[in-house]
Amino acid sequence: MAAGDAAVTLNQEDGEKNTKDYALSVSVKQSSLQVVQGDSVTLACSFLTSGSLTRLNVIWTLVPLSHPQNPKQVIAYDHGQVIEDPSLIGRVGFTGLPTRADIRLNDTRVSDAGTYCCMVNNPPDTPDPAIGELQLSILAPPSLPVCQWDGDIAVGGNVLLSCSVSEGSPPPEIHWAKMDPEEVSLPVNMEGGFGSTHISNVSSQTSGLYRCSASNELGTENCYVNLSVYTTPDAPSGVLQAVLLTLTMTLVLLVLLVLIMWLHHTGQDGRWREGGKEEEEEEEGYNEIRYTPSLMKLTFV
Secondary structure (H helix, E strand, O other): OOHHOOOOOOOOOOOOOOOOOOOEEEEOOOEEEEEEEEOOOEEEEEEEOOOOOOEEEEEEEEEEOOOOOOOOEEEEEOOOOOEHHHHHHHOOEEOOOOOOOOOEOOOHHHHEEEEEEEEEEEOOOOOOOOOOEEEEEEEEEOOOOOOEEEEEEEEOOEEEEEEEEEEOOOOEEEEEEOOOOOOOOOOOOOOEEEEEEEOOOHHHHHHHEEEEEEEEEOOOEEEEEEOOOOOOOOOOOOHHHHHHHHHHHHHHHHHHHHHHHHHHHHHHHHHHHHHHHHHHHHHHHHHHHHHHHHHHHHHHH
């Protein structure tokens, strides 16, 4: 069999020859991969071709998990030249060219997660198909959550505790608990990226330390809220009423005492004046009687 009539197979692990002339096929070893943030990973892509590799063209693209509407080209090999995405320079590169289309991604980040496509073109071969696809997941521990509270912390009010976490893969689970006097789990409502718990009709027993925990398989991070419920001075207490009543009665008694003393003083002064007049009259009468005999005695001489 002439060389031009036979199909040449490259990168075929089982060593079998491709039986289809001028066909190009692409395959990936694994359809999904997981890697911890910061580690390196190899995305394997092999292809079978029957032609020369002088016109080989390989393109890797990514549909990011975080922004699926913005796909981008990761790296390309075209006529012997390698072209990298500017944001990935130094972190991505081919590892098996020209016989394999594998790439290695270093210092992985959460933004690297998504759907990767390996596209191979080698004229004059025609694709059958010439695209391999795999899913890459980046595992990352939760970031430090942010705790907040909103509402009325007066007795009888309602309070909403909320907790949000910006990073973590898989998405962290959020749990709320009251820490004192002993740990008690609280129901959590997940909505809009927040994990919240609602406390109705708060009382003095509601006061204390509350903890939000954000957890996934790589770790746990916590934040805390300290609530202090207070009593509003809407109405005087029984003790205050008693004090006010006592002060009022004391004031009334003082007024009465002053009035009585004033009346008593006024009455004594009147009697003293009357008594003085009587003594003067008695003294005058006594003098008159005392001198009367003398007058009489003079009359009879």
